Amino acid sequence: MYDQNRPQRQMHDVSSLGLKCTECGVDITELPFEPTKRDDGTYGRLYCQPCNRNRRKSFGGGGSGFGGGGRRDRY
Numbered sequence: 483m484y485d486q487n488r489p490q491r492q493m494h495d496v497s498s499l500g501l502k503c504t505e506c507g508v509d510i511t512e513l514p515f516e517p518t519k520r521d522d523g524t525y526g527r528l529y530c531q532p533c534n535r536n537r538r539k540s541f542g543g544g545g546s547g548f549g550g551g552g553r554r555d556r557y
Protein backbone atom coordinates (compact mmCIF):
# COMPACT_ATOMS: atom_id res chain seq x y z
CA MET A 483 0.00 0.00 0.00
CA TYR A 484 1.24 3.42 -0.87
CA ASP A 485 0.56 6.50 1.07
CA GLN A 486 -0.56 8.82 -1.64
CA ASN A 487 -2.02 11.43 0.60
CA ARG A 488 1.15 12.23 2.38
CA PRO A 489 1.61 15.98 2.26
CA GLN A 490 4.63 17.02 0.36
CA ARG A 491 6.92 19.43 2.02
CA GLN A 492 7.90 22.22 -0.17
CA MET A 493 11.10 23.93 0.75
CA HIS A 494 11.38 27.64 0.30
CA ASP A 495 14.65 29.04 -0.85
CA VAL A 496 15.57 31.77 1.60
CA SER A 497 19.27 32.00 0.82
CA SER A 498 18.78 35.50 -0.55
CA LEU A 499 17.38 36.72 2.75
CA GLY A 500 20.58 36.16 4.69
CA LEU A 501 18.83 34.43 7.56
CA LYS A 502 20.73 32.90 10.42
CA CYS A 503 19.78 30.24 12.85
CA THR A 504 18.79 31.72 16.18
CA GLU A 505 20.34 28.79 17.97
CA CYS A 506 23.71 28.17 16.34
CA GLY A 507 24.06 31.07 13.93
CA VAL A 508 24.50 29.02 10.79
CA ASP A 509 23.18 30.40 7.53
CA ILE A 510 19.72 29.23 6.68
CA THR A 511 19.27 28.59 2.99
CA GLU A 512 15.91 26.93 2.98
CA LEU A 513 12.92 26.54 5.20
CA PRO A 514 9.90 24.27 5.14
CA PHE A 515 7.71 27.34 5.25
CA GLU A 516 7.80 30.81 3.89
CA PRO A 517 9.15 33.27 6.42
CA THR A 518 7.13 36.40 6.91
CA LYS A 519 8.63 39.67 7.88
CA ARG A 520 7.33 41.33 10.95
CA ASP A 521 6.74 44.94 11.74
CA ASP A 522 10.13 45.21 13.37
CA GLY A 523 11.86 44.15 10.18
CA THR A 524 12.92 40.73 11.40
CA TYR A 525 11.63 37.31 10.60
CA GLY A 526 11.38 36.30 14.21
CA ARG A 527 13.15 33.22 15.43
CA LEU A 528 14.24 30.84 12.76
CA TYR A 529 16.23 27.69 13.17
CA CYS A 530 18.27 25.50 10.89
CA GLN A 531 17.09 21.98 10.34
CA PRO A 532 19.24 20.25 12.96
CA CYS A 533 18.31 22.79 15.60
CA ASN A 534 14.69 22.57 14.67
CA ARG A 535 14.83 18.86 15.12
CA ASN A 536 16.56 19.14 18.45
CA ARG A 537 14.06 21.65 19.66
CA ARG A 538 11.18 19.50 18.66
CA LYS A 539 12.68 16.48 20.31
CA SER A 540 13.18 18.19 23.61
CA PHE A 541 10.05 20.20 23.41
CA GLY A 542 7.95 19.88 26.52
CA GLY A 543 10.81 17.93 28.06
CA GLY A 544 10.16 15.27 30.62
CA GLY A 545 7.20 13.00 30.68
CA SER A 546 6.77 10.54 27.95
CA GLY A 547 3.57 10.98 26.26
CA PHE A 548 0.38 12.49 26.37
CA GLY A 549 -2.76 10.66 25.60
CA GLY A 550 -0.88 7.44 26.08
CA GLY A 551 -0.64 4.96 23.32
CA GLY A 552 -3.15 4.44 20.61
CA ARG A 553 -3.01 6.64 17.66
CA ARG A 554 -6.37 7.55 16.31
CA ASP A 555 -6.88 8.88 12.88
CA ARG A 556 -9.91 10.95 12.55
CA TYR A 557 -11.07 13.41 10.07
Ligand SMILES: [Zn+2]
Nearest residue numbers: 503506530533
Ligand atom coordinates in the same frame (compact mmCIF):
# COMPACT_ATOMS: atom_id res chain seq x y z
ZN1 LIG B 1 21.04 25.90 14.07
